[in-house]
Amino acid sequence: MIIGIGNDLCNIDRIASSLERFGERFETRCFTAGEIAKARKRRRTAETYAKRWAAKEACAKALGTGVPRHGVHWKHIEVVNLRSGKPTLKLTGGAATRLLELIPEGHVAEVHLTMTDDHPWAEASVIIEALPA
Numbered sequence: 203m204i205i206g207i208g209n210d211l212c213n214i215d216r217i218a219s220s221l222e223r224f225g226e227r228f229e230t231r232c233f234t235a236g237e238i239a240k241a242r243k244r245r246r247t248a249e250t251y252a253k254r255w256a257a258k259e260a261c262a263k264a265l266g267t268g269v270p271r272h273g274v275h276w277k278h279i280e281v282v283n284l285r286s287g288k289p290t291l292k293l294t295g296g297a298a299t300r301l302l303e304l305i306p307e308g309h310v311a312e313v314h315l316t317m318t319d320d321h322p323w324a325e326a327s328v329i330i331e332a333l334p335a
Contacts, residue, residue, distance in 0.1 A: 205304045205311070206330040208263030212256040214322050218248035232258075232276040252324035253317040254281045260328040261291055261313070265300045274300055281315070289315045291328065305332050 220228045229238050233254060241250040258279040262269040269276055273296030280292040291313045293301050305311050309332040317326040 203306075203309075203332050204329060205332050206264035206266060206328075208260035208265075208328045210256040210259035210263065210326055212252045212259070212324045212326075214248050214252040214319060214324055217252040217255060217324075221248060221251065234277050234280045237281060249319045249321070249324060253319055253326060256324050256326035257281050257289070257291065257315055257317055257328065260326045261293075261297070261315075264328045264330045265297060265304070267296075267300055272296065272300060281317075289317055291315050301330070304330065308335055309333060310335050 229241075229251075233241070233251065237254050241247050241254075244250045258269060258276055258281075261279045262271075262274055265274060267274045269279075275296060278293060278295035278297035280294070281289055282292045283289055293313070301311055312331040312333050314329040314331065315326065317324070319325070
């Protein structure tokens, strides 16, 4: 069963501007060490961050909380890749707590994520599903 759906659109130029203005302070406030390492390896750093920003916002919407609200903060939602390369989300802290509150007893959570960018936009969609254990 679907527990939550979220979608977000992010302006890449806005993220680029934040990177120029605040630099590492912006990165470390909003992104995990893994996300920062991945973005810094890429030629299109702002696009990489913008997709992850959109993914975090979309996830917060799927959780029904927003960011930062109800104990869910930016770094509690991390974009990670499976061995296949498929993106997904790793939830910690308040985001993990909120996810557990949403999942019915006897079920496990499956988080689906898709991201894309086409300058000047980055987009992400998240579906949270509860599957029988």
